[in-house]
Amino acid sequence: MKFTLSWLKDHLETDATLDQIVEKLTALGLEVEGVEDRSKELKPFRVAHVVSAEKHPDADKLRVLVVDTGTEKLQVVCGAPNARAGLKGVFAPEGAYIPGSDITLKKGVIRGVESNGMMCSERELKLSEEHNGIIELPEDAPVGVAYADYAGLGDPVIDISLTPDRADCAGVRGIARDLAAAGLGRLKPLAAEPVKGAFASPFGVTIEAPDACPMYVGRYFRGVKNGPSPKWLHDKLVAIGLRPISALVDITNFITFDLSRPLHAFDADKVKGGIVVRLAREGETLAALNGKEYPLDPGMTVIADHERAEALGGIIGGEASGCTETTVNVFLEAAIFDTVRTAQTGRKLGIESDARYRLERGVDPAAVVSGIERATRLILEICGGEASDLVIAGEEPQWRRTLTLRPGRVAALGGVEVPRDEQTRILIDLGCEIVGEDVDGTLRVVPPSWRADIHGEADLVEEVLRIHGFDAIPATPLPRESVLTRPALSTKQRRVGLAKRTLAVRGLSEAVTWSFMAGPVAELFGGVGEGLTLVNPISADLDVMRPSILGNLIQAAGRNADRGYADAGLFEVGPAFRKPSPDGQDIVAAGIRAGNAVPRHWAEKARGVDAFDAKADAMAVLEAAGAPVTNLQVTTDAPGWYHPGRSGVLRLGPTVMARFGEIHPTVLGTLGVKGPVVGFEVFLDVIPLPKKKGGTARPLVQLSPFQPLERDFAFVVGKDVEADKLIRAAKGADKALVKDVTVFDVYQGANLEEGKKSVALSVTLQPTERTLTEPEIEAIGQKIVAAVAKATGGSLRS
Known part of the structure; x- marks a missing residue:
């Protein structure tokens, strides 16, 4: 998330320096990735006037310019097609570093003509990718002035890294609110006066998929003039790396970054009949604004007219109804889209957009109308025209929830005393509403609509501590029971290392796989219980916690086989999950062998791996971990992912210590892996700890002098x-x-x-x-x- 210092001060009244703001942002959990001050990089560049432009005597595509820099007139050879007399552009003198080309200018001779400096394109100044011509400035641009000052690029750009739960800070307003709550200034009031419509909208809105889009607000504009954005808007977008397109599009981008309220503008004359929010139809496609055509499926939300899909809800608009310089009638959209569906659609189609970034995290459900109202004022101010009444379909999702906060919990959970009045002040400044107080002093708090991440008392405590300052929490050493040195690792912890070393010695290679797997794969290994399905998986095919490590190892062996390495031996020591609680997680040493146990050789007959190879691996791990292997019993009740006649369970009494055997052919077929594959699972947590008898010394070895x-x-x-x-x-x-x-x-x-x-x-x-x-x-x-x-x-x- 990028923003300029002046943009921040549009919302925050403060005397704080840039360094103070940067330091406080990081302290608030809004980690600053970097601060870019373009004025330093662009210091040598000046606004210049092309006095004359003559054809180069020895090159048809080159011009010899006389450039007035404000202090002198220099001769410059230029190949830009738009180089002409009377143009005002950006001049780089000899010795200037050109950031977009990574070169330092020197005086040169081009085709026999001396050239001093150069006239620059936008790409050469890293303003955009445009390089077909040199920058053209307005006629009133003052010659000799530093270009960074003229273009507003002297404004430092701050880049922060946002965690997924802080969608409110994907807008400059939210960042300013946090800083104001932390005492770094005052949050300026936001103009919220509604704009009275001059006519009824000729477009209606129908929501056919309320689960995908619970609320849609639109407004029709007629008689607008869509041209270049005013300088203040142009400069704000350029400063954060956005390419200005037109006033209508730039206004929607500005509101997206300013308030974290994505909008979309349709050319109303290209929309047939009205707006329908529905799910995509089988075989439907969308030619998007990025120039690509995407195949859609029924799980995707589309904004359609009465004939076709015009946009992907919450992700990207369509090319057919996009606004251009000829647009005179506009339909503006502000909506709430289902976060999960938005994320899944974006991932499936590989589309990254500023709208998707915010809507998949969850935007303020109470700001749909206020966002479109602010955009309305800007459109009328910049583009003129008339605005219709609002068209509202659906209703605002229920977001109000009352939480309780016992003031003493801040000290109990956070370790720092924060006065009660200060706790209340912080919560109110963050937008919370204190709706009451119980007899025992417990506060009843309603979080603001833009903070969907606050769900309970611990979240309120964290907010108080965050604004009060994590650095105010005193450093407290852990209690020490004794001054005697204790082992760094317990016996159970050492078993992990012993298991890894043992399996490595036996020729297996350690693998590190995800603790997740696809739901259908998990079903092959007993399935997962309630609560082990991920709400926000990192990938659509890694949506549940793994019930067994074997599934991931078998798939890894399959990928190796696909690349010509059919004989594989892999192991991993890590967690497997039975239920969503601390006691529902097992530390397992698991491994697989695939292909041949003995490779082809003239001196030895080759053979495939079998259940006894897996049993030997399991027994070796158990022995290394200290299990009483001589007392183990072998039973044949291995789970269903093993071959029923070629597998076993190692038990110590009723306790299952390990499982081993050949992997069931049905499992291998489903995973697309060619057998034979054998595997084992050793449960390190259930191995009994050794009993101490009179110290830690090993017993004497009893050697017999007699022949066995x-x-x-x-x-x-x-x-x-x-x-x-x-x-x-x-x-x-x-x-x-x-x-x-x-x-x-x-x-x-x-x-x-x-x-x-x-x-x-x-x-x-x-x-x-x-x-x-x-x-x-x-x-x-x-x-x-x-x-x-x-x-x-x-x-x-x-």
């Missing part, structure tokens, strides 16, 4: 019995001696009963006190057989 020995067992069990049950039963048979159990063979087929399978286990025994005897080994074997039989119903295969 292995024994093999083959059990016949039901085909639905998981191998994990056999392993856990064998380990529990004698925890002191059984150190490891692995499966080395699974057999189903001949010589076994229907519905049975054979699972072969290799059991490692590790004696610690003495070498085991054969009877002792036999006794341990019998314990293992008995334990497996009890846990699974299996028997030793003969």
Whole structure:
């Protein structure tokens, strides 16, 4: 948002210096991006008079000018088509820096003719992109005067950065109001006298889509003369980087920046029958004022006449009904458009406009009529003609709401004591209305119509603190429970780093994706609960909080595959969301592998990734994070985005520690990703913290001097019995001696009963006190057989 210092003073009566204003703006939360003083940059440039213009002796397109600069007459060679005797323009002397061309002038010889300085175009002075000719000034322009002073460019331009909630400060009036409330001057009253109509408008207005446009106000003007804007208006627009077009268009642009009240002017003679606010029709197009034609769809708001669409509501006007120098009858529009629909339309069509910038943030719903009234006075003053009665369709949206403010909450929430009278003064200066006071001193406050961002007591507290000064809040150190040094990171926080390091060591690449995803993608991963849909998403396809990280990683792998990198291994450690509350957010270490687990090689057979690769990744993360991996159970109830027969859940009792498996083919097909793809999700928050027993020292390593020995067992069990049950039963048979159990063979087929399978286990025994005897080994074997039989119903295969 740009504005000049003099423009600000049209609304603010102040003696403050530019530096004081800039400092206060930043303190108020209106961050100053920069201050541009064109008078310094354009100091060498002077208004000059072309005394004579003769054809160059050796070039048909060049002229040899004699230029009166006010102090001397110089010879200048110029190639501009409009260079002629009698013209007044802008002269740059030798040694001047030309900002639009990034050159410093030197005396030169052009085709054998000496040239001293140059006559400048608007682009060379960075006034606009116009460069087809040199600047032409009015005949009464004073020769020798600094051009910056003559053109009003000596006025500093302030550029501020606005947050999306401060739509009121997208107009100079709103900025002045904040500064006045902060004690930097007095807000001048705004003339609001209505203009009495001289006739009834020949145009009516019909709103067919009240949800898209709840209120539309129009006014018909007849007999206007549309020409160049007066100097004061021209200079204001040029100073902030806008190109003056014509008086009618310039007035609408001025009101947009002055009051944050976008307007649009139609050439009434090009509008057929009247105004209809409706949704676009299938196949409808609009040739816009920017020279482009846009395809429309039924979700877009259009301003139409009785034959066709004439403008995109709140975004841009149409070329067919645009005002030109021949316009004599005008229909002026001021309306309120749905903010979400305006933003979606602008994003879809890629149109950035000053009107869209304000209307998608929410303009003052109570200023529709007053905005068009101010524009009416300017049109009648500058363009003449007569104005009709107002045409009002719809009604002003309900914006009044009563909030409460307990004065003590300013100190409780903000940490600074602000006297009650000062709180009241600040709120009133900001436009709030104090409508009452309760017995306990609670104030009842109605925020102004232009502050749609104030919704509760905390917002009122913030406004008081903002105007009182954030720098007045005392710096208070955090309480310290002890002078002893504490670890910078807790055990849970360290797990994030450990998980990342572990997965990186295993060959996965870390990815950083959005915490959002498209709603249809979220449905593939369980969907989102109420409150997790974004009100103002950064993109139309990132409209919900992600319930799982896997969706983003799978899509990233798909994009890699589209570019020739089919084998991918990605991981991310971050939040996944179940509900809109602090306890509804899980910190998850998730990863995927796609394509081949082993690339093609002459010495090794290639294979695709499978569920066991994902399980190994999950187990590695759990072990690094301190989970008791030896006590984990594997179940087959993984959620629906995993393949039902090639996935699993790692549990510690009833607690789900991790999920892993092959991604369901339907999910991959919907996302347009070619399989196989496997993934895992480890829930770092649920891993139990280690128990401290007598300090933090690690226990002594117990090494045995005796040789371990292995024994093999083959059990016949039901085909639905998981191998994990056999392993856990064998380990529990004698925890002191059984150190490891692995499966080395699974057999189903001949010589076994229907519905049975054979699972072969290799059991490692590790004696610690003495070498085991054969009877002792036999006794341990019998314990293992008995334990497996009890846990699974299996028997030793003969």
